Amino acid sequence: MSFEIHVSGHVKDVVDETLPGLVDSLVASGLTAGDPELWGPEATDEASRRLGWVNAVGVSRPLVPEIEALRAELAGRGITRIVLAGMGGSSLAPEVITATARLPLVILDSTAPSQVLAAIDGDSETGGLAETVLVVSSKSGSTVETDSARRAFEAAWRDLGIDPAEHIVVVTDPGSPLDVSAREAGYRVFNADPNVGGRYSALTAFGLVPSGLAGVDVGELLDEADATLLEVAIDDPRNPALVLAAAIAGTAGGAPRRDKLGLVTDGTHIEGLPDWIEQLIAESTGKNGTGILPVVLVPLSPEVDVQTPDDMQIVRLVDDAEHPRLLEKHPGEILVSGSLGAQFIVWEFATAIAGRMLGINPFDQPDVESAKEAARGLLNARPEVGAAAFSVDGIDVRVSDISLTASNTLAGVFDALWARLGPTGYVSIQAYVDRNEMPQLAGLREMIAADSRRPTTFGWGPRFLHSTGQYHKGGPAEGVFLQIIGPGEVDLEIPGRPFTFGQLIAAQAAGDAAVLMSHGRPVVTLTLTDAQADVLAIYEAAQ
Known part of the structure; x- marks a missing residue:
């Protein structure tokens, strides 16, 4: 199985309008040849040291x-x-x-x-x-x-x-x-x-x-990837990477670009691909106030099953993108299928090309380092944690703006946070907890997406700092942020370091919140004070 992509409705209009320019600019063959000048003079130096992946199949x-x-x-x-x-x-x-x-x-x-x-x-x-x-x-x-x-x-x-x-x-x-x-x-x-x-x-x-x-x-x-290399190398309207890049980063008829990309897995044999696509696109494009925000969804997510926001484009990962039933059932979506090796190749090429279309360097990550620096500063200084605005059900509530806590209830804090959302805004949930012990927190995404009526991302901390963390700080200033921090009842020394794992994850959460706030992003932090803290209270407040 190589790679298949099908577009219809508005996204087909976008592809039809955008694709000829990509073909004429010889971007596919230029990328295959490792041309570092494709992204402009400011990106040339970085790109010249970051294009080895184009030859990864042979090198590996x-x-x-x-x-x-x-x-x-x-x-x-x-x-x-x-x-x-x-x-x-x-x-x-x-x-x-x-x-x-x-x-x-x-x-x-x-x-x-x-x-x-x-x-x-x-x-x-x-x-x-x-x-x-x-x-x-x-x-x-x-x-x-x-x-x-x-x-x-x-x-x-x-x-x-x-x-x-x-x-x-x-x-x-x-x-x-x-x-x-x-x-x-x-x-x-x-x-x-x-x-x-x-x-x-x-x-x-x-x-x-x-x-x-x-x-x-x-x-x-590697064989699967190799079978796709010729397809993505040619300057041809059938090139799947060019079609995908046009579909996710193009515009048509003067309409605003849909800068939220809903990634839905629907019956495909590939497990977990949206999480990989999320970090690839978010860290590559979220900078200079622009970007594409990937949102990992399931078929019954509110953004898919209830109403898809006007600024979101759905990508559905399936096992047969040309199946008549799927084409009829999911009009206006991007349908994608293919082997895992082919998916890696096409998404990498498409993301690099999308960066060129957006006028940014897809190979740097300037805002990832800011959160690391803030965390290091907190580890060195070890400041006292500020007092909570209020506590309820074993949960301490801290906020970037005290007006968010006027209600003194979790539900009221959430409502106040959603009120900060503009018409193109999004919610980011960031869970700095043991994901093996608290997997149920991931389900909070669906509730908050329904409650806020806006695209909602979910990330386990600190891993998301190396992926979507770049978009949240370098992309459009549209997000509102909900941090959930574990109780910290267990700790572990880090040999040869003057801090523990517990102190490290706390500094990473606090450092990221500080950087987000310095960029003017609203942040609510919920700290579970002990293992008995009522996580159900968070769910109830989000309904």
Whole structure:
């Protein structure tokens, strides 16, 4: 299965008006050739160091036998459990790849202490720490979440008298600080192409090594991608990447661009692809006050099943984009189908082309660093947490603007926050909790979307900081923000660091809120004061 895309209604008008210009500008062949000038002079330097993903299929081929050999070696040593410590694209791509293959891979992209502890402890089904290998994925090794996880695992193995070098595999750029330190420590190292940014790294060592060690046939994944490369390389109106780019970033008839992109999975064999697409598009396009906001939905989400907002375009991921029943049932949507390898290729090409259409550099992420700096500042200063505006049902309420709490009720705070939404606004829910212990919080998205009547995103903190975090601060100033922070009853030391995981995740939440507020974004923070805090009260208030 290659890649199929079908458009109809308004979005077909957009494609028909936009596509000829993309074909005439030779953008597809230029991108395939690695032309760094496609995005203008200000982006040329960055683009010249970020286009390696265009050749990832060929560059990654030699990795396949190496990965397969290491997988066999680990199995021979009784390794039954693979844990991946990585953030952003380096964790989201392997999560999609392994979930689609129905193979277990523990994703550790959180600093919630209990989630880190669970990743270290393992379980009776997949194995404990002695049966675990940790894949540490980081371009430089400086990513605080990944570095902290590595330190915690190393200490846990040493406590058991186990040499960490027997249980750690590193994926990093050649010559990076992590590359040097890992080789000195005797860890197995896979080097990735340094000319690829994290969110475009699905078909590089960052996507393939953890997936292959988990049992995925990564050679087949590369074959799927390879089968699509010719289609996306040609300057032709049938090029699926050009059609997709036109559909998500174009306009027609002088109408405003639909800058919200609803991603719906409907019967496809691929698991979790919208989460990967979300980080790719949001971090690539959300800057200079513009962008495309991806919103991960289900078929019964209010934005799909009740009424789709005028500024939202629905993309439906299916197994047959040309099926007559689907064409009749979902007019005006973008219908997409294809193998996973083809999806990776087409979405990467389309996103880079969409960046060109929007006049921005799709390869930088200037506002991601601002939240990191704020978190570091808070870790260094350790300021006292300000008093809550009020508390109810074990939940402390803090706000960016005291007028939001005039009602002294959760429901009133929510109503006041939704009142700040403009006609093109959106709600962002950010849950800094252990997502394994509190998965029910994800259901809050549907309630708040119905209550606010606007597109609503949901992200687990701090992982979303490496994806949609860029859009929230660098994109249009349209969002209102709801933070939910866990009770912090469990904590864990980070060896060699003057702060704990609990202090780190608290600083990340507070730092992000501070940056959002400095950009004039309204923020409400709900802190669960203990494990018995009534999460149902949040649900009731959102109804």
